[in-house]
Each structure stands twice: as C-alpha cells, then as structure tokens.
Amino acid sequence: MDHFTYQQDSLFAEGCSVAELAKTHGTPLYIYSRATLERHWNAFNNAVANHPHLICYAVKANSNLAVLNVLARLGSGFDIVSGGELARVIAAGGDPKKVVFSGVGKTIAEMEQALNIGIYCFNVESSAELELLNDVAGKLGKVAPISLRVNPDVDAGTHPYISTGLKENKFGIAMDEAEQVFARAQALPHLAIKGVDCHIGSQLTEMQPFLDAMDRMLALIDRLAVNGIEIKHFDVGGGLGVPYDDETPPHPDVYAAALLERLGDRPLKLIFEPGRAIAANAGIFVTEVLSLKENSDKRFAIVDGAMNDLIRPSLYSAWQNIIPVQLTSAPSYEYDVVGPVCETGDFLGKNRQLNVQAGDLLAVRSSGAYGFVMASNYNSRPRVAEVMVDQDLHQVIREREKLEQLWQGEHLLP
Ligand SMILES: Cc1ncc(COP(=O)(O)O)c(C=O)c1O
Numbered sequence: 001m002d003h004f005t006y007q008q009d010s011l012f013a014e015g016c017s018v019a020e021l022a023k024t025h026g027t028p029l030y031i032y033s034r035a036t037l038e039r040h041w042n043a044f045n046n047a048v049a050n051h052p053h054l055i056c057y058a059v060k061a062n063s064n065l066a067v068l069n070v071l072a073r074l075g076s077g078f079d080i081v082s083g084g085e086l087a088r089v090i091a092a093g094g095d096p097k098k099v100v101f102s103g104v105g106k107t108i109a110e111m112e113q114a115l116n117i118g119i120y121c122f123n124v125e126s127s128a129e130l131e132l133l134n135d136v137a138g139k140l141g142k143v144a145p146i147s148l149r150v151n152p153d154v155d156a157g158t159h160p161y162i163s164t165g166l167k168e169n170k171f172g173i174a175m176d177e178a179e180q181v182f183a184r185a186q187a188l189p190h191l192a193i194k195g196v197d198c199h200i201g202s203q204l205t206e207m208q209p210f211l212d213a214m215d216r217m218l219a220l221i222d223r224l225a226v227n228g229i230e231i232k233h234f235d236v237g238g239g240l241g242v243p244y245d246d247e248t249p250p251h252p253d254v255y256a257a258a259l260l261e262r263l264g265d266r267p268l269k270l271i272f273e274p275g276r277a278i279a280a281n282a283g284i285f286v287t288e289v290l291s292l293k294e295n296s297d298k299r300f301a302i303v304d305g306a307m308n309d310l311i312r313p314s315l316y317s318a319w320q321n322i323i324p325v326q327l328t329s330a331p332s333y334e335y336d337v338v339g340p341v342c343e344t345g346d347f348l349g350k351n352r353q354l355n356v357q358a359g360d361l362l363a364v365r366s367s368g369a370y371g372f373v374m375a376s377n378y379n380s381r382p383r384v385a386e387v388m389v390d391q392d393l394h395q396v397i398r399e400r401e402k403l404e405q406l407w408q409g410e411h412l413l414p
C-alpha cells in the first residue's frame with residue numbers, strides 16, 4: 001500500500017495535497033507519512049510476534065524527534081551510534097532500556113552518558129573498546145551490558161560504501177578472534193555479556209547474505225555455549241533493502257521467517273535494527289523547477305533542491321524515482337534534474353523522462369531514510385523544512401532554517 005498517490009492527477013501524501021503543503025511551507029521540503037512509518041514498523045514487529053524480540057529502529061536513517069516519537073509510541077527500541085542520537089531518543093520519549101549502542105568509535109563521554117542513563121546493551125566493536133568500556137563502567141561503579149559485534153565476513157552484494165560485513169571493512173571483531181574476545185569479556189569485572197550482533201550492510205535485496213551471516217553467527221554462538229559463555233540475544237542488525245526502482249527485497253515476513261527457521265530451537269531473543277526499511281519509502285523530497293536549460297546534447301531541469309539537501313544520488317549514484325506533483329498530458333523530454341550547488345556531482349536524477357516547466361513541483365520518492373539526516377549547509381543553503389502528515393492533518397516537524405542560523409556560533413576575530 002502506498003500513501004503517496006495521485007488524486008485527480010495531483011500527488012497526495014495520505015490525505016494532504018503535496019502542492020498545498022509546498023505552497024504553505026515552501027520548497028525544498030521533506031514530507032513524511034506517519035501511516036507508512038507505522039505500517040513498516042508493524043510489519044517487522046508482526047513478523048516476529050511469536051518469538052521474543054526487540055525492534056530497534058536505526059536512528060541514523062531519520063532522527064527527527066517526531067519520527068522517533070511515532071515509533072516510540074508503538075513500543076519501538078532504538079539502535080543509536082552517538083550520544084547525540086541517545087539524547088534525541090530520550091527527548092522523543094523513547095525508552096532507554098530498549099536502546100542498543102552501535103558504532104566503532106564510542107567516546108568515554110558517550111559511554112558514561114549511556115551507562116548513567118541505563119541502556120539495554122552496548123554493541124562493542126573491538127578489544128580496545130571492550131577494555132575501555134570496562135574501565136569506564138568500573139569508575140562509575142556500574143556493570144555494562146554488552147554484545148560483541150562480530151564481522152561474519154560475508155559479501156552483502158550492495159554498494160561498496162554501504163557494505164559493512166567484509167573483513168576489509170572497519171566494522172566489528174573478526175570471526176577468528178571472536179571467541180578469544182568473548183573469553184576476555186567474561187573475565188572483565190564490569191561487563192555482563194548479553195548477546196552477539198552483526199550488521200553486514202545496507203540496502204540488501206537478497207536473503208542469501210543474511211542467511212550466510214546467520215549461519216556463521218549461530219555456529220559461533222554454539223561454540224561459545226560449549227565453552228560456558230551463555231548468549232541471551234542475537235542482534236541481526238539492519239540492512240533490509242527497499243524498492244527504489246524495480247528491486248524486490250524480501251518482505252519482513254519472509255525475511256524473519258527465514259531467520260527464525262535457521263535459529264531453530266535456540267532460546268535466543270532476536271533484535272532487529274532496521275532503518276531504511278522503515279523510513280525510506282515513508283518520505284518524499286519536494287522540489288520546485290527553477291528553470292529549464294538545454295544545449296545540443298542535453299536538457300536540464302534546474303531545481304531548488306540540491307545535493308546538500310539529498311546527497312544519495314551524488315554520493316552513491318543512488319537512483320530515486322522523480323515524479324511530477326501534478327500530472328499533465330503535455331509531451332515529455334529527457335532531463336537531468338540538477339540543483340543550484342556549484343558541483344558537477346550535484347544532481348537528483350539523470351536522464352529522467354519528464355514533462356516540466358519552470359514553477360512545476362517534482363517529488364523525489366524514497367527520501368525518508370538517509371535524506372534530511374545527511375543534509376548539510378554547503379553553499380550556505382539553510383536546511384529545509386520537514387513535515388509529517390497524518391491522514392488529512394499535517395505538522396511541521398522541523399522548521400526551515402533561517403539565514404541567521406547559518407552563522408550561529410561563528411565569531412569574528414577581535
Ligand atoms: C549497526 C547498524 N545497524 C543498523 C543499520 C541500519 O541499516 P539499514 O538502514 O540498512 O536498515 C546500520 C546502517 O547501515 C548500522 O550500521
């Protein structure tokens with residue numbers, strides 16, 4: 001089910017006209033659908049309803065407080081990678097007892113913050129981090145609940161920049177060192193072993209890499225049990241892909257059923273860290289065509305949105321569908337949809353068949369994940385507004401930045 005559909009040739013987000021929202025709040029603009037966020041989260045939760053589990057939404061995908069709050073109200077846990085994300089979860093009403101803390105470079109201050117708040121688990125990524133966390137917990141008189149992120153060395157078959165489960169990637173502890181590091185963790189006084197985790201990459205559209213990783217991780221868990229190290233949960237990470245174009249990633253039902261089958265009768269709680277699968281197709285990025293330009297080779301639609309607002313096309317050559325907000329029957333041409341930023345790489349889409357004129361609105365679909373969160377102020381462009389729709393109601397969930405905010409905190413020399 002799609003909550004971004006045409007009504008009488010005009011694009012709607014749930015019951016709200018996208019053209020009206022753009023008129024009221026200006027462009028560029030991110031628009032999210034609450035119903036879609038909820039449906040996607042529930043799809044995960046229902047898929048494992050009969051097994052002990054925790055869905056920890058990956059905050060990095062879209063960390064707006066309203067997004068986190070919508071998911072917190074459903075009972076979501078959260079996967080965080082910084083003290084900033086932890087603070088957001090708390091500010092959004094999330095339960096810290098359902099937070100897992102991932103990331104290769106946690107600082108002492110972040111460890112202290114998370115220990116004082118009392119999170120569910122630290123996903124420890126190296127021996128050095130293990131020793132440091134033990135020290136920090138000891139100084140606070142606390143015991144840190146931990147999982148070790150093990151790198152299963154499987155090829156996720158995704159873009160090299162978002163593949164994380166190969167030995168050559170910086171993430172996790174190598175499989176051949178894992179048992180030794182677990183033994184060390186068990187010996188350290190201020191740590192309590194809870195689980196094992198892995199995350200092999202993002203935008204995976206096939207089951208096989210997940211299953212390969214699962215097999216290796218379960219074999220490790222079985223070996224640990226033989227050596228008296230009891231694992232209570234297995235955190236399978238995130239990474240489930242979404243359809244941007246014609247990809248057909250497994251539905252959470254299919255994905256979870258396959259993992260549960262592999263799990264067999266092992267009494268392990270399963271933790272999931274989906275980000276993209278929940279947020280990507282819950283959002284669109286709306287931009288206005290400023291002008292058209294053509295030469296003998298190409299036609300360009302120059303729009304007011306740019307790589308600083310939505311960087312995925314520039315950074316990963318990611319393809320996201322670009323659709324008109326108002327359908328017309330005028331002839332269409334092939335355009336590169338480009339922004340005003342002074343970089344050749346500043347484009348939202350290339351070779352798109354569109355029928356557009358200056359002043360028309362375009363919507364870049366699948367922009368709810370890794371969209372606004374990766375925005376910058378490059379070229380001194382204020383970050384855009386974000387709106388959430390809920391049926392025929394809508395709410396500005398982040399205001400468009402004002403020009404003065406561009407230099408907030410900057411100081412002139414005396
Ligand atoms: C540890 C961890 N968990 C979860 C995620 C979320 O990934 P995705 O958005 O692909 O579900 C990421 C990002 O890839 C991650 O690094």
Ligand SMILES: N[C@@H](CCCC[NH3+])C(=O)O
Binds near residue numbers: 060162203316369370
């Ligand atoms: N930012 C990436 C995903 C990164 C995943 C981070 N663990 C994307 O847009 O596809």
